[in-house]
């Protein structure tokens with residue numbers, strides 16, 4: 001192992017120690033989590049942002065097409081720090097639900113998120129994402145304006161963004177639409193949040209050929225915070241009040257804030273290059289069970305790093 | 311008597327050998343029959359230059375889904391492939407490249423851990439060798455049987471595309487019928503040049519899902535390669551018989567022979 005890669009490994013090992021483990025309540029079924037995660041009065045990205053920030057200014061528009069209300073972006077302050085926030089927005093009541101398209105973004109939402117992230121990178125601000133969406137919008141205009149391209153670009157750009165990126169799944173983490181703002185250094189889930197490749201209803205009707213099997217689909221899909229912690233897809237679980245986040249929103253907001261402060265204290269000391277290398281290595285080795293973290297894969301990756309300007 | 315096939319588009323019946331001699335494009339209406347990965351590779355690679363990267367993956371059932379193992383076994387028999395993508399190296403007009411070809415015949419070309427791993431590995435190999443990477447896509451999207459791990463393949467392949475970009479190695483995507491879902495929303499849209507085959511369905515949400523959302527039939531040609539060209543998401547629609555020389559040109563202009571350095 002050369003000096004360069006030894007240095008990277010030591011950085012990576014130091015970063016692995018950050019996460020602390022809080023046990024989530026074992027009691028709820030997957031389906032109960034699905035229902036809780038979708039509950040109308042569940043605290044939103046907008047709530048957490050305002051709760052966490054001393055000041056916050058929302059910034060609008062993707063500069064290409066329009067302003068997607070299903071995506072909120074802006075700059076906030078936390079103590080002495082300026083932070084860029086990106087979050088899905090479902091709306092707090094029926095009227096808002098409609099204007100926010102139930103949290104399903106069009107391409108301009110993902111492009112707005114990317115604009116916020118690139119702006120953050122330029123001014124060396126960390127990025128915090130709050131995920132809460134059933135998925136990207138499967139509509140006519142979304143296809144015409146390239147929803148696939150918009151999500152793909154975000155996945156690529158966030159993978160090499162030169163500032164810390166923390167993502168929190170606060171409610172529904174729905175498929176590619178969630179992933180579009182879900183690539184970062186750390187991924188957390190609220191205790192009763194869910195994250196999956198398709199809704200349990202979709203899984204039931206496509207794979208089980210019976211839409212009424214959504215409850216058992218939810219179990220089979222392994223989509224709860226406990227499941228994903230076990231899979232090492234997420235770093236940690238953020239606790240909610242026993243009755244769910246809506247019964248004591250400030251409790252969860254506080255836990256999120258503490259997590260952000262702890263991680264940023266640590267991540268902000270890393271050089272941008274090491275940050276990006278660590279993130280890329282994490283993504284490369286995401287299939288624990290494929291044993292892709294074998295020495296050859298890592299060696300190849302480290303060698304590629306030396307050929308890249310990250 | 312040689313085998314006969316009917317064109318699903320114009321319904322004419324042809325000798326198989328005749329259609330094969332046109333690279334499986336209907337001689338009358340131009341309908342593109344599906345190519346197997348082997349046929350695809352022989353349509354662009356020099357002679358016997360293709361060497362497959364070894365397949366070294368154990369069967370993954372990351373969420374322990376009942377019946378998935380059997381489904382994989384059936385698909386292996388049916389498609390005569392180990393997985394929904396073949397990766398390897400070849401030369402095109404003498405120039406080396408890394409190539410990946412997806413197969414819709416294997417579980418709808420769906421992207422699970424092995425497919426994502428092979429595609430990411432191919433891109434990283436390309437970055438290491440500084441050889442262009444060419445990917446022929448055909449996929450219904452993420453492989454739901456692998457749960458969240460199928461979603462993570464979008465992240466893995468897109469991050470590999472980012473590495474390819476940062477190493478200034480070109481990525482050429484050829485979108486073939488059909489390419490949808492998580493493949494469209496990841497590496498398939500990240501080529502330095504995105505090509506497509508005539509008539510290919512290319513989109514994120516499937517047509518039936520969109521029809522369900524908007525409550526009406528989609529206009530004819532929606533999400534076709536021609537539609538994507540008009541909307542600005544692909545660079546060119548390339549005829550099958552011109553694919554090799556098109557890729558050859560792209561390799562030549564990107565790999566130093568017309569260097570601007």
Ligand SMILES: [Zn+2]
Pocket residue numbers: 317318319320321322336337338339340341
């Ligand atoms: Zn025909």
